[in-house]
Amino acid sequence: MEASDNVSHEPVAGRAPLILGAPDFHSITNAVSAPVERPTPLAWWFFFLPSVGMLGILGVAVGWLVWEGIGVWGLNQPVGWAFDITNFVFWIGIGHAGTLISAVLFLFRQKWRTSINRAAEAMTIFAVMCALLFPGIHIGRPWLAYWMAPLPNQMGTWPGFRSPLLWDFFAVSTYGTVSALFWYIGLIPDLATLRDRAKTKGRQIAYGIFALGWRGSARNWQHYEMAYLILAGLATPLVLSVHSIVSMDFAVAQLPGWHTTIFPPYFVAGAIFSGFAMVVTLMVITRKALGLEHIVTLFHFDRMARIMLVTGSIVGYAYSMEFFIAWFSQNPYEQFAFINRAFGPYWWAYWTMITCNVLSPQVFWFKKARTSIAIHFIVSIFINIGMWFERFVIIVTSLHRDFLPSSWGMFYPTVWDVLLLLGSFGLFFTMFCLFVRFLPVVAAAEVKSVLPAADPHANGAHGGAHALHDAPTVMSHHLAPKGAH
Amino acid sequence: MPGFLPPFFPEGEHYGLLAEYDSPGALFHACEKVRDAGYKRWDAHSPFPVHGIEGAMGLGRSRLPYVTLVFGLSGAIGGMILQLWANGIAYPMVISGKPFFNWQPYVPITFECGILLAALSTVFGMFAFNKLPMLFHPLFGVDRFAKVTDDGFFISVEAWDPKFDAAATERLLASTGATRVELVKRREGSAS
Numbered sequence: 001m002e003a004s005d006n007v008s009h010e011p012v013a014g015r016a017p018l019i020l021g022a023p024d025f026h027s028i029t030n031a032v033s034a035p036v037e038r039p040t041p042l043a044w045w046f047f048f049l050p051s052v053g054m055l056g057i058l059g060v061a062v063g064w065l066v067w068e069g070i071g072v073w074g075l076n077q078p079v080g081w082a083f084d085i086t087n088f089v090f091w092i093g094i095g096h097a098g099t100l101i102s103a104v105l106f107l108f109r110q111k112w113r114t115s116i117n118r119a120a121e122a123m124t125i126f127a128v129m130c131a132l133l134f135p136g137i138h139i140g141r142p143w144l145a146y147w148m149a150p151l152p153n154q155m156g157t158w159p160g161f162r163s164p165l166l167w168d169f170f171a172v173s174t175y176g177t178v179s180a181l182f183w184y185i186g187l188i189p190d191l192a193t194l195r196d197r198a199k200t201k202g203r204q205i206a207y208g209i210f211a212l213g214w215r216g217s218a219r220n221w222q223h224y225e226m227a228y229l230i231l232a233g234l235a236t237p238l239v240l241s242v243h244s245i246v247s248m249d250f251a252v253a254q255l256p257g258w259h260t261t262i263f264p265p266y267f268v269a270g271a272i273f274s275g276f277a278m279v280v281t282l283m284v285i286t287r288k289a290l291g292l293e294h295i296v297t298l299f300h301f302d303r304m305a306r307i308m309l310v311t312g313s314i315v316g317y318a319y320s321m322e323f324f325i326a327w328f329s330q331n332p333y334e335q336f337a338f339i340n341r342a343f344g345p346y347w348w349a350y351w352t353m354i355t356c357n358v359l360s361p362q363v364f365w366f367k368k369a370r371t372s373i374a375i376h377f378i379v380s381i382f383i384n385i386g387m388w389f390e391r392f393v394i395i396v397t398s399l400h401r402d403f404l405p406s407s408w409g410m411f412y413p414t415v416w417d418v419l420l421l422l423g424s425f426g427l428f429f430t431m432f433c434l435f436v437r438f439l440p441v442v443a444a445a446e447v448k449s450v451l452p453a454a455d456p457h458a459n460g461a462h463g464g465a466h467a468l469h470d471a472p473t474v475m476s477h478h479l480a481p482k483g484a485h
Numbered sequence: 486m487p488g489f490l491p492p493f494f495p496e497g498e499h500y501g502l503l504a505e506y507d508s509p510g511a512l513f514h515a516c517e518k519v520r521d522a523g524y525k526r527w528d529a530h531s532p533f534p535v536h537g538i539e540g541a542m543g544l545g546r547s548r549l550p551y552v553t554l555v556f557g558l559s560g561a562i563g564g565m566i567l568q569l570w571a572n573g574i575a576y577p578m579v580i581s582g583k584p585f586f587n588w589q590p591y592v593p594i595t596f597e598c599g600i601l602l603a604a605l606s607t608v609f610g611m612f613a614f615n616k617l618p619m620l621f622h623p624l625f626g627v628d629r630f631a632k633v634t635d636d637g638f639f640i641s642v643e644a645w646d647p648k649f650d651a652a653a654t655e656r657l658l659a660s661t662g663a664t665r666v667e668l669v670k671r672r673e674g675s676a677s
Binding site: 024025026029150156157158159160161162164166167170171174177178181182184185189192193195196197208209212213214215216217218219220221222223224225226227230231234235237238241245248445446448449453454455456457458 | 508509510512513514516528529530531532533534535536537538539541542544546547549550553557567568571572575576578580583590591593594596597598600601603604605607608610611612614615617618619620621622624625630631632633634635636
């Protein structure tokens with residue numbers, strides 16, 4: 001494949017560049033803007049129309065649910081939570097990779113993130129939109145969803161702030177807001193690029209309004225970079241808190257199979273794992289369709305494969321640790337819950353999860369797999385499926401065997417459960433199709449800043465090139481006496 | 486109010502001078518010279534943040550973190566008070582016989598409220614410091630300036646800088662390695 005010698009190199013200290021083909025600033029602008037500026041390609045409709053069709057299914061499924069009530073789902077006693085919360089946790093987890101790439105890798109100065117962070121952040125926002133749908137509708141009477149908000153009302157009541165479900169409401173809505181802010185301020189310089197390249201008045205005004213009159217001013221960049229750094233610093237603990245709190249929806253309950261202290265880190269690792277899989281799925285298609293293969297390179301896929309391998313192994317460790325604790329605690333209910341999980345009526349869901357989440361990413365130990373787009377795509381689909389099943393297994397297998405055998409039951413999804421899941425993918429892919437059509441998929445300004453030519457001392461006149469965004473270098477500029485350069 | 490409206494500039498025929506450079510390095514060194522010449526009302530423009538240019542321009546650190554700190558703490562304190570008041574005074578609920586005033590279960594929402602206000606204030610504080618949105622600006626009247634969001638590097642010196650002198654400033658900018666220096670008019674009517 002192209003430039004396999006690029007893998008495991010970085011542009012720092014004279015190593016191979018992140019962006020292939022030695023582009024200059026203008027060619028990056030062209031490559032990133034072209035997909036937004038050319039006439040709508042036929043291939044886009046090929047993805048967009050089925051997505052909109054699935055979105056229509058979502059509308060019908062939600063409409064029927066609201067009309068008829070949650071009895072249209074397969075819920076029963078004892079399984080009062082199933083697809084709705086599975087889908088919620090699945091989607092919110094998908095979002096976490098976007099924040100990891102945009103915020104955590106930014107703080108760690110991982111410059112390779114610049115090629116994929118925009119698309120990953122967009123994915124986060126769309127995934128959070130899908131996630132927020134489910135708590136909204138699973139309450140059965142969505143017009144009363146505002147009861148979750150601390151608003152004065154005619155009943156004189158207030159929400160119970162001691163409940164993890166309310167923590168979740170605050171965590172997810174804060175997460176959605178902060179992700180959207182982070183994404184938007186990242187977009188501003190690129191929206192200004194589209195404004196300045198616009199050929200029609202309509203485009204100029206549309207992009208111009210959202211670009212806010214950005215002029216690339218160094219005084220503006222100074223506050224902008226500070227805002228970006230602070231948001232990254234805020235989003236990092238936030239993203240860890242969100243899935244920790246989601247896990248507390250379960251862990252705080254007394255139910256065997258849910259009531260474990262390992263849940264917060266285990267859920268966060270699983271969220272990052274599933275999110276990276278979704279980034280890979282989307283980027284394999286997007287980079288090919290938009291001709292961005294020199295910007296999103298095999299190097300990026302190699303790095304994402306390593307993260308999937310690590311997080312997949314953490315998830316595998318958590319699965320085995322649950323069994324160990326069940327044995328070690330000598331709690332018969334706990335032991336029953338886990339033996340039942342692996343060998344009970346839902347054994348097939350459990351082993352699907354193990355195969356997809358623990359076994360399939362192990363191929364990434366091999367460099368051949370890490371640098372093969374086909375293997376990436378296949379494994380990412382496996383992980384997406386496996387992580388959906390993980391939530392299904394945790395939720396349904398823990399509920400369906402109640403404490404009293406007389407209360408045992410089974411959950412079988414109805415067609416409306418399945419259509420709602422399908423429809424949420426419709427919402428997600430519709431939003432993503434619109435995103436790749438109308439907004440720059442790659443953060444062009446950030447990619448330019450990691451090109452070797454972006455270094456003001458690239459000509460070597462000052463003792464050699466040094467890395468951009470390198471903290472000690474920033475210091476040296478501030479401390480250097482005037483005229484030292 | 487930072488604005489949708491055109492910026493308010495002092496009277497005069499010109500906005501200032503605009504010099505163009507062909508690389509981030511040229512811009513960087515030109516900034517050092519303009520800084521050392523003692524100009525105050527001037528700016529550099531680039532498609533991406535040029536590393537270390539705030540030093541070359543003699544700018545201090547952004548004060549945005551203080552905004553974040555104040556609003557973040559207010560959000561956290563407000564979130565904690567809201568919960569203590571709502572579940573302790575306004576609508577006390579017995580949950581597993583726990584005390585009405587226990588701060589521990591309120592930590593997650595306190596944290597989220599702090600993060601929410603910190604993030605909102607950071608973004609809107611950045612807009613306020615940068616006087617954005619500012620949809621009209623004399624520099625947008627310069628056709629070449631459209632390159633600033635692509636691959637162009639510029640320095641603009643405003644005409645009301647105390648040291649500004651059309652001829653002398655133009656000579657200074659030309660001596661910094663600018664590929665082109667031009668006088669920017671204030672456009673009559675809507676823009677400026």
